[in-house]
Amino acid sequence: MSTSPQLTAGAARLGFSASAGGRVTLLELCSSNRDELAKTVLRPFPDGVGPARLLHWPKGGIYPLIPYSNRVKDSTLDFHGRWYGLPSHPDAHPHTLHGHAHRMIWEMTSLTKSQVTMRYVHAGGTEWPWPFSATLDIDLEPTRARLSLCLRNDGQTPMPGGIGLHPYFQHDRRRHQKPGLTINLAKVAQSRTQTSNQNRSRDSTQ
Numbered sequence: 385m386s387t388s389p390q391l392t393a394g395a396a397r398l399g400f401s402a403s404a405g406g407r408v409t410l411l412e413l414c415s416s417n418r419d420e421l422a423k424t425v426l427r428p429f430p431d432g433v434g435p436a437r438l439l440h441w442p443k444g445g446i447y448p449l450i451p452y453s454n455r456v457k458d459s460t461l462d463f464h465g466r467w468y469g470l471p472s473h474p475d476a477h478p479h480t481l482h483g484h485a486h487r488m489i490w491e492m493t494s495l496t497k498s499q500v501t502m503r504y505v506h507a508g509g510t511e512w513p514w515p516f517s518a519t520l521d522i523d524l525e526p527t528r529a530r531l532s533l534c535l536r537n538d539g540q541t542p543m544p545g546g547i548g549l550h551p552y553f554q555h556d557r558r559r560h561q562k563p564g565l566t567i568n569l570a571k572v573a574q575s576r577t578q579t580s581n582q583n584r585s586r587d588s589t590q
Contacts, residue, residue, distance in 0.1 A: 388429070393498045394526035395422040399445075401429070405438055406490035406502040406520050408446040408551075414526045422526075427552040438487035440475060446551040448533055450485035450504070450518045453548030463544050468513055482550065484511040485518060498524045505538075514543040 388399040388409040394417065399409035409429035412422035429444035441447070459480040461468040473480045490502040501521045508515040514537065521532040537543040 391498050391524040393524045396526045398524045402490040402492045402502045405486035417526050424554045427554050447486040449548035450483045452483050452546040455479045455481040515539045
């Protein structure tokens with residue numbers, strides 16, 4: 385049984401932890417609004433994970449990828465004609481990946497029965513030279529969870545950046561069942577187009 389705080393909506397449950405990197409720790413959803421039983425969607429995040437273990441991506445829940453996702457080759461960024469060195473990850477040396485926010489303490493800024501907002505503020509430093517803030521808004525409904533992740537440049541100069549979410553979906557291979565996951569690709573494409581257009585507009589004003 386997870387000891388993390390939980391949102392509820394009907395029989396659906398969503399656990400979260402601001403102190404463990406602003407992550408979702410469990411998710412159980414219903415097939416319809418009439419269902420009285422919810423099914424496990426995510427592999428639950430293990431209890432008792434300390435800060436040191438967060439560095440090695442404990443497999444469970446969903447964690448935010450901030451201020452970048454995927455790998456930065458050789459832990460070096462070339463941005464606006466200048467090279468920036470980042471700490472390499474011990475499991476991916478000499479590269480780094482997925483940012484550092486998933487192992488930092490976030491702040492819970494709002495909470496209701498079915499909604500929570502968590503926020504992380506970085507002043508700039510070794511992990512990432514630029515100051516930024518990030519928010520994760522989560523809304524739970526009986527049949528779905530809405531996650532909205534935002535990254536904001538808090539400095540006076542341009543900053544590179546990227547965002548992502550890393551889920552661990554529950555899947556019992558012994559039963560040879562396909563995971564019950566549906567993604568609306570049209571909405572994903574629309575979201576990417578809007579983000580790209582916003583970035584172009586932002587770059588043109590800098």
